[in-house]
Structures are given as structure tokens and as C-alpha cells.
Amino acid sequence: GAGVSQSPSNKVTEKGKDVELRCDPISGHTALYWYRQSLGQGLEFLIYFQGNSAPDKSGLPSDRFSAERTGGSVSTLTIQRTQQEDSAVYLCASRRTVGELFFGEGSRLTVL
Amino acid sequence: QQPVQSPQAVILREGEDAVINCSSSKALYSVHWYRQKHGEAPVFLMILLKGGEQKGHEKISASFNEKKQQSSLYLTASQLSYSGTYFCGTGDTDKLIFGTGTRLQVFP
Numbered sequence: 001g002a003g004v005s006q007s008p009s010n011k012v013t014e015k016g017k018d019v020e021l022r023c024d025p026i027s028g029h030t031a032l033y034w035y036r037q038s039l040g041q042g043l044e045f046l047i048y049f050q051g052n053s054a055p056d057k058s059g060l061p062s063d064r065f066s067a068e069r070t071g072g073s074v075s076t077l078t079i080q081r082t083q084q085e086d087s088a089v090y091l092c093a094s095r096r097t098v099g100e101l102f103f104g105e106g107s108r109l110t111v112l
Numbered sequence: 113q114q115p116v117q118s119p120q121a122v123i124l125r126e127g128e129d130a131v132i133n134c135s136s137s138k139a140l141y142s143v144h145w146y147r148q149k150h151g152e153a154p155v156f157l158m159i160l161l162k163g164g165e166q167k168g169h170e171k172i173s174a175s176f177n178e179k180k181q182q183s184s185l186y187l188t189a190s191q192l193s194y195s196g197t198y199f200c201g202t203g204d205t206d207k208l209i210f211g212t213g214t215r216l217q218v219f220p
Binding site: 031033035041042043045048050056058091099100101102103104105106 | 114144146152153154155156159199201206207208209210211212213
């Protein structure tokens with residue numbers, strides 16, 4: 001596609017349920033990032049994938065969070081046993097190895 | 113480690129100038145600048161790859177001082193469209209960590 005695509009754009013879930021957020025990066029982009037943005041806050045780094053290298057998971061806030069990237073393209077961020085503090089916009093971005101980051105429109109997660 | 117931006121917020125009248133600073137406690141190899149409008153995704157403004165380098169984008173320019181581990185974003189003759197939150201991004205060769213953000217509001 002022309003840009004980074006994220007789905008769902010909005011997700012409302014109950015506390016304790018698992019959620020999956022999907023990111024489809026720009027074709028040919030080898031680097032893929034996930035960030036979290038709580039209301040009125042900055043961009044919190046979560047995880048980074050580069051090609052076939054092991055991902056940098058240093059930003060994941062707890063073991064309830066995990067992410068995969070299949071075939072070097074689509075990525076899924078999974079949050080298990082969601083908590084209210086997980087409510088935020090989850091942004092995905094991709095780029096060629098270096099240079100400008102292209103962001104998706106984000107997935108807004110609300111945990112009731 | 114997250115870079116620190118200052119000021120946290122700026123209010124301007126159209127036509128006024130502003131400077132946003134970004135400081136890191138770690139050595140900088142590159143600095144990115146992005147602008148995020150309310151309810152939208154961040155959009156790339158520019159990247160600086162060398163110490164002391166200045167780049168420009170219309171009336172927005174930036175400098176990068178490797179030794180001081182700092183970058184500054186200069187907004188000249190601000191326009192209403194400049195309103196938004198500005199983020200600097202720094203890191204090693206791969207991971208990009210964003211700063212605390214500076215909220216800029218331009219009024220007529």
C-alpha cells in the first residue's frame with residue numbers, strides 16, 4: 001500500500017481480555033517500530049524490528065506485551081490480560097534501514 | 113535514555129519566531145524532528161546526520177551540535193499551520209527514541 005496501515009483503528013475491550021493490533025508497513029521497508037502514546041503524552045518506544053535480526057524488545061512495559069513480525073512484513077502487537085493503564089494510541093512506523101519514519105494512523109485502545 | 117526537550121510549551125502570535133531545544137545524555141549520531149497535529153500521526157520534518165549541520169524546510173530549520181549532544185529547531189515567521197507538538201528523535205544506528213515533546217500554539 002501507499003502508507004503504513006494499522007487495524008483496528010479503534011478497539012474497546014474489557015479488562016482482562018487479550019487484544020491484537022496489526023500493522024502493515026510500507027512495501028520494501030525493512031525496519032518496523034511500535035510506539036505507545038497515552039493521552040496528551042509523548043511517544044513511548046515499545047519494540048523495533050530490523051530485517052531478520054532479533055527484535056529490540058527493550059521498551060515493552062511488561063511480559064503481557066509481545067509482538068511478532070511475519071515474513072519481514074506484517075506485524076502484530078499482542079496485549080494479554082489488558083489493564084486500564086494499557087489504554088492509549090498504539091502507533092506503528094516503518095522505514096528503510098535508515099532515514100525518515102513513516103507512521104500509521106494508530107490504533108486507539110480503550111480498556112474498560 | 114529519553115532526550116529532554118525545552119520548553120514544554122510555546123504560545124506564539126503569527127509571524128513570531130520560536131526555538132525548540134533537544135538534549136541528550138548520550139552521544140548523538142543523528143537527530144530527527146517530527147510534528148504531530150492533534151489527533152493525527154507524527155509527520156517527518158527533517159533529519160540531521162552530522163554534527164554542526166543545519167538543514168532547512170521552508171521557514172523551519174535545525175542545527176545539530178554533536179559535542180554538546182544537542183539539537184535545536186528554529187521556526188521563523190510562524191504560521192497557523194505550525195501549531196502542533198514537536199518531537200525530536202535520537203538513538204543509535206537503529207532504535208529511535210523520542211523526546212518529551214514541545215507543544216506549540218500559534219494564534220492569529
